[in-house]
Amino acid sequence: MQLLVALGGIVLLAGVYLLLMRLTIDVSRLERKSDASMRDLVYLGLHTGLLAVAAVLGFAAGKWLNGMGVGYGLLFLVVLLVWMLAAQLGAYGLACHGHNDLIRHWTC
Numbered sequence: 001m002q003l004l005v006a007l008g009g010i011v012l013l014a015g016v017y018l019l020l021m022r023l024t025i026d027v028s029r030l031e032r033k034s035d036a037s038m039r040d041l042v043y044l045g046l047h048t049g050l051l052a053v054a055a056v057l058g059f060a061a062g063k064w065l066n067g068m069g070v071g072y073g074l075l076f077l078v079v080l081l082v083w084m085l086a087a088q089l090g091a092y093g094l095a096c097h098g099h100n101d102l103i104r105h106w107t108c
């Protein structure tokens with residue numbers, strides 16, 4: 001049961017992250033200099049908000065399953081953080097080889 005809840009929560013958070021990044025892809029296209037600060041604010045809110053949700057969701061799941069809320073909170077937080085980094089680096093690598101605009105618009 002614990003494994004299913006942990007994997008399900010992490011997969012759900014990773015999917016939500018990719019969906020949110022895909023929905024905000026137009027923010028990463030910069031037409032004016034003022035767009036850069038707006039893009040940074042949107043991405044700051046998206047990433048920190050989702051990481052906070054991951055920590056709270058993990059804490060709640062851990063408390064419910066076996067009383068190890070902090071452990072599950074950190075697990076969800078760290079795995080999602082690594083997933084975010086891997087997704088961004090992967091999207092950048094693919095963008096520089098002709099597959100741009102997957103989850104973000106990159107300039108190589």
